[in-house]
Amino acid sequence: KNEVEQSPQNLTAQEGEFITINCSYSVGISALHWLQQHPGGGIVSLFMLSSGKKKHGRLIATINIQEKHSSLHITASHPRDSAVYICAASLSSGSARQLTFGSGTQLTVLP
């Protein structure tokens, strides 16, 4: 069973700060997902990556396969970035994409 660990559990930042959330996993995976859960509860997928780096707006996700580690960076953070950020490791079983989730990082960005 894959274990997925996130750090920190809680993070408070001032608007404009550069933010990093870390994720490590214990066994080989086919992909690593980053998701955002809004205060209202809805979950949206931000990235799926299996190597290197992906960027979308102010969000950057990186993965190091050898070290079994991924990071999510937010540049020029804004209060609207306040949410829970969840990483999930994907083991493609052949019939479906089974995800093992971390417990999430609660991010609060203060104005």
Added chain:
Amino acid sequence: NAGVTQTPKFQVLKTGQSMTLQCAQDMNHNSMYWYRQDPGMGLRLIYYSASEGTTDKGEVPNGYNVSRLNKREFSLRLESAAPSQTSVYFCATDGYGQVVSSTDTQYFGPGTRLTVL
């Protein structure tokens, strides 16, 4: 194009009652999933369906049954609800293995908040 819809949004049950959570998607995806989310534990997979007519157990299937009614609909049934099943339930879908435009991620429904007294 509604994506993934779930009903109901909220439900309160008494111990021993039964209910069915409904999920529907209009994304033409083969794969559908049911998760539960509990504080401090992250999302956990209950059951999944890789295609119409097939279902498989996930990490925490005990106390639940599922039905993949057709390609669009995947329901989760609690036959005899217990307080330990108090949770937020999410349905999700993806195009794993398909040649469709939205294969890269899972798409989640808005969730059902269930309380069992």
